[in-house]
Amino acid sequence: MPPANVTPTKMPFEKYRPFVPIVLHDRTWPNVVTDKAPRWCSVDLRDGNQALIDPMDPARKLKMFNELVAMGFKEIEIGFPAASQPDFDFCRQLIEDDLIPDDVHIQVLVQCRQELIERTYEAIAGAPRAIVHFYNSTNPLQREVVFGLDQEGIKSIAVNGAKMCKKLEETIPETSVRYEYSPESFTLTEPEFAIEVCEAVMDVIEPTADDPIILNLPATVECYSPNVYGDVIEWFGRTIKQRDAVIVSLHPHNDRGCAIAAAEFGVMAGADRVEGTLFGNGERTGNVDIVALAMNLFVNGVDPELDISDIDALRRTAEYCNRLPVPERHPYVGDLVYTAFSGSHQDAIKKGFEALHAGADDGEYDTWGVPYLPIDPHHVGRSYEAVIRVNSQSGKGGVAYVMKEEHGFELPRRLQIEFSKAIQHHTEDTGTEITPTTMWDTFQAEYLPSEPRFVLRTHELHTTSTEGEGRTRLTGQLAVDGEPVTVQGEGDGPVEAFVAAIVAHFGEDFDVVDYSEHAIGRGSNAQAVAYVETVSADGTIKWGVGQNPNITTASLRAVLAAFERQTDG
Ligand SMILES: CC(=O)SCCNC(=O)CCNC(=O)[C@H](O)C(C)(C)COP(=O)(O)OP(=O)(O)OC[C@H]1O[C@@H](n2cnc3c(N)ncnc32)[C@H](O)[C@@H]1OP(=O)(O)O
Numbered sequence: 001m002p003p004a005n006v007t008p009t010k011m012p013f014e015k016y017r018p019f020v021p022i023v024l025h026d027r028t029w030p031n032v033v034t035d036k037a038p039r040w041c042s043v044d045l046r047d048g049n050q051a052l053i054d055p056m057d058p059a060r061k062l063k064m065f066n067e068l069v070a071m072g073f074k075e076i077e078i079g080f081p082a083a084s085q086p087d088f089d090f091c092r093q094l095i096e097d098d099l100i101p102d103d104v105h106i107q108v109l110v111q112c113r114q115e116l117i118e119r120t121y122e123a124i125a126g127a128p129r130a131i132v133h134f135y136n137s138t139n140p141l142q143r144e145v146v147f148g149l150d151q152e153g154i155k156s157i158a159v160n161g162a163k164m165c166k167k168l169e170e171t172i173p174e175t176s177v178r179y180e181y182s183p184e185s186f187t188l189t190e191p192e193f194a195i196e197v198c199e200a201v202m203d204v205i206e207p208t209a210d211d212p213i214i215l216n217l218p219a220t221v222e223c224y225s226p227n228v229y230g231d232v233i234e235w236f237g238r239t240i241k242q243r244d245a246v247i248v249s250l251h252p253h254n255d256r257g258c259a260i261a262a263a264e265f266g267v268m269a270g271a272d273r274v275e276g277t278l279f280g281n282g283e284r285t286g287n288v289d290i291v292a293l294a295m296n297l298f299v300n301g302v303d304p305e306l307d308i309s310d311i312d313a314l315r316r317t318a319e320y321c322n323r324l325p326v327p328e329r330h331p332y333v334g335d336l337v338y339t340a341f342s343g344s345h346q347d348a349i350k351k352g353f354e355a356l357h358a359g360a361d362d363g364e365y366d367t368w369g370v371p372y373l374p375i376d377p378h379h380v381g382r383s384y385e386a387v388i389r390v391n392s393q394s395g396k397g398g399v400a401y402v403m404k405e406e407h408g409f410e411l412p413r414r415l416q417i418e419f420s421k422a423i424q425h426h427t428e429d430t431g432t433e434i435t436p437t438t439m440w441d442t443f444q445a446e447y448l449p450s451e452p453r454f455v456l457r458t459h460e461l462h463t464t465s466t467e468g469e470g471r472t473r474l475t476g477q478l479a480v481d482g483e484p485v486t487v488q489g490e491g492d493g494p495v496e497a498f499v500a501a502i503v504a505h506f507g508e509d510f511d512v513v514d515y516s517e518h519a520i521g522r523g524s525n526a527q528a529v530a531y532v533e534t535v536s537a538d539g540t541i542k543w544g545v546g547q548n549p550n551i552t553t554a555s556l557r558a559v560l561a562a563f564e565r566q567t568d569g
């Protein structure tokens with residue numbers, strides 16, 4: 001029976017309105033090319049931590065802090081010390097145990113509330129340097145439902161917060177304090193009002209070009225497309241007073257899945273600094289992923305100014321500290337991001353590697369370029385091993401790649417086609433991926449069986465040469481189904497002589513139409529591998545493979561193996 005007609009439910013889209021605060025007709029940011037990394041600030045230990053199911057314990061916090069320092073972060077928001085004893089204690093631990101490198105600023109977040117600001121200054125006392133980051137929400141919805149205040153009331157919260165901070169500075173004379181102010185939910189705030197509040201805060205902080213204020217413009221909840229963020233940030237930079245005394249900072253969240261693009265457009269639009277987290281942990285859909293941002297610069301040939309050369313170690317740290325997994329397809333780091341399953345991708349990758357290495361001097365190429373691989377996996381500490389994996393979507397290229405990279409066998413093109421059919425049967429039957437080990441087992445069973453019916457025990461060659469014309473006579477001792485057999489034949493070389501011997505003894509027409517060989521391994525462990533393509537009287541094509549330290553023996557074994565496959569049908 002055909003399925004009953006189903007009427008799809010209409011989504012209540014009319015309950016939503018686009019929010020586009022500014023359309024900048026003379027925008028310049030789309031033409032900007034970013035050629036320098038912005039200042040990075042990690043908020044893993046604050047915005048990341050406050051979003052966790054299980055917030056980090058002291059050991060996890062320290063592990064994350066040390067990892068961020070090792071990566072090269074110079075500004076690290078270490079928590080909200082006034083919010084909880086663990087955050088306060090962690091701040092004290094960093095200061096008292098002298099764990100903050102000379103070139104690193106710790107940053108602490110606080111609301112514009114007196115008791116919280118006082119506690120924050122207690123927390124940072126004794127630190128050589130600190131950024132005090134105070135904030136309040138400025139957007140119409142929160143003004144109304146959270147604070148019940150008009151614009152003036154909201155501005156006063158910010159200004160009073162700034163005054164309290166300035167005043168408390170004298171209680172910690174040994175600490176060099178810098179300031180960051182966030183009009184929280186900036187992207188949902190009327191831009192003119194955000195400017196008004198920021199400038200009122202600047203009047204209190206009195207920043208200079210030598211001692212600038214960080215004005216952080218959060219997409220607390222991502223609410224419009226990245227191009228709108230670009231326009232708004234360019235407009236903000238043009239409009240804010242004393243631009244040279246302001247570090248414009250971005251703090252994108254990822255609710256629409258566009259945080260990376262938003263941050264990139266914001267930087268093109270003139271922002272100096274970006275706050276984010278490793279692999280994008282953070283509230284709801286997360287903060288912007290700083291690793292991906294940095295890697296996007298790297299891929300454009302720009303110094304990312306962060307060390308991501310062991311991306312898996314960073315992932316392990318993030319997963320340990322956050323107790324959340326980083327998904328398999330996450331940009332640059334996921335388990336599957338340097339892996340191709342599909343046939344045409346594998347074929348192109350294999351050819352790409354061959355071309356890259358053919359043009360490389362001592363293995364060092366000038367410019368990366370392999371289809372379907374945006375970066376050289378080695379540059380982030382990943383290997384080529386998992387680049388190609390084989391399932392039912394794969395073709396000969398993938399099979400050939402695994403046989404070469406994992407097992408050292410450089411299969412000739414037509415053998416790749418023959419063998420990949422066997423692999424295709426396997427992957428279709430199992431419905432899953434085939435591992436390199438299973439592929440090898442299949443190859444052995446097909447081409448290098450442990451108990452072949454036809455075994456070459458010994459052979460003798462006698463070569464005569466008259467006026468440059470050489471003839472080879474071969475006598476071979478075989479075992480066929482365990483029974484000894486002697487064969488004799490003559491030809492232009494050992495392979496031809498052996499084929500003649502087989503044809504003469506077994507009475508089956510059979511010839512070699514293609515032959516290739518190569519070495520596997522080096523020195524005393526080197527083995528020769530020979531591949532022969534044979535044709536029978538009825539035109540059946542079968543390949544044979546032989547392996548031996550001696551190249552002639554390997555060739556003869558390949559011929560015999562092909563003959564056995566021909567006679568087995
Ligand atoms: C977008 C962001 O991520 S901002 C950072 C958010 N992070 C966190 O909140 C994590 C840490 N926070 C906390 O643990 C708690 O909020 C604390 C301990 C700081 C404060 O707790 P509480 O005193 O219970 O207050 P609570 O957080 O509920 O705050 C609500 C009150 O603070 C006011 N408030 C909220 N934010 C701010 C601010 N930035 N500045 C001034 N007042 C504020 C609210 O209007 C409300 O006032 P009301 O009680 O008069 O209605």
Ligand SMILES: CC(C)C(=O)C(=O)O
Binds near residue numbers: 182184221
């Ligand atoms: C406090 C601010 C910067 C914040 O975390 C946000 O708006 O997301």
